């Protein structure tokens with residue numbers, strides 16, 4: 291089991307994190323989760339774009355070139371003989387005595403690991419149940435920060451209601467899932483929240499929008515109210531680990547029962563073609 295620490299691939303028990311890491315004190319860091327299929331990272335360039343963008347938005351300098359990062363990711367995958375799974379990458383701002391005011395003199399701390407993770411065939415076929423709840427997060431959800439309290443509270447709430455995922459709304463307007471983006475289909479048109487500060491612009495979201503347009507579907511990136519969920523023809527969530535997963539019911543602030551429909555299946559097929 292090998293992990294990444296700065297520019298080195300180490301045995302897991304050789305690697306350590308400083309007690310004064312700002313990630314530990316403040317959640318002052320960013321991350322990415324990249325899917326691998328048969329040992330090959332999927333949409334790596336897009337993930338790296340977002341990684342560098344998140345850093346920039348937080349006034350952090352990753353202090354590592356893209357080429358070096360790609361090489362380290364590939365070494366991590368091959369050292370671990372990873373086939374189908376995920377690569378987790380994280381950068382925190384660095385090590386400093388605890389102080390809200392961050393210094394610009396400290397060096398970022400890069401860590402990474404991999405995990406095997408099979409594709410979720412069962413739920414991708416049969417669909418999942420969603421729990422609709424309030425979005426209590428901050429106003430920079432476009433940054434992929436490791437500070438995920440609003441997301442994890444919502445996810446626990448959903449699990450306690452026997453739902454697979456939480457979907458959130460701000461004052462009645464649907465934003466996204468706790469770790470996914472939400473799409474709905476009405477009259478052959480795909481609707482999803484626009485990529486503003488209120489959601490994370492998912493890489494899978496971006497891929498699906500492209501595939502939908504190629505398939506001749508209308509794509510409308512507009513925020514919609516929660517009531518619309520009850521009249522959707524189809525709905526699905528997207529994420530790196532869940533790919534395109536249909537929604538079969540919604541509970542909580544709205545009640546809806548939804549069929550796993552043909553357009554969702556068509557997009558899943560297009561996605562399968564892309565990764566194979």
Ligand code: PLP
Pocket residue numbers: 323441466467468469470471489490491492493494495528529530531
């Ligand atoms: N929205 C949030 C809040 C997330 O945490 C994630 C992924 O974990 C997503 C959306 C989906 O993003 P991606 O498709 O890049 O995995």
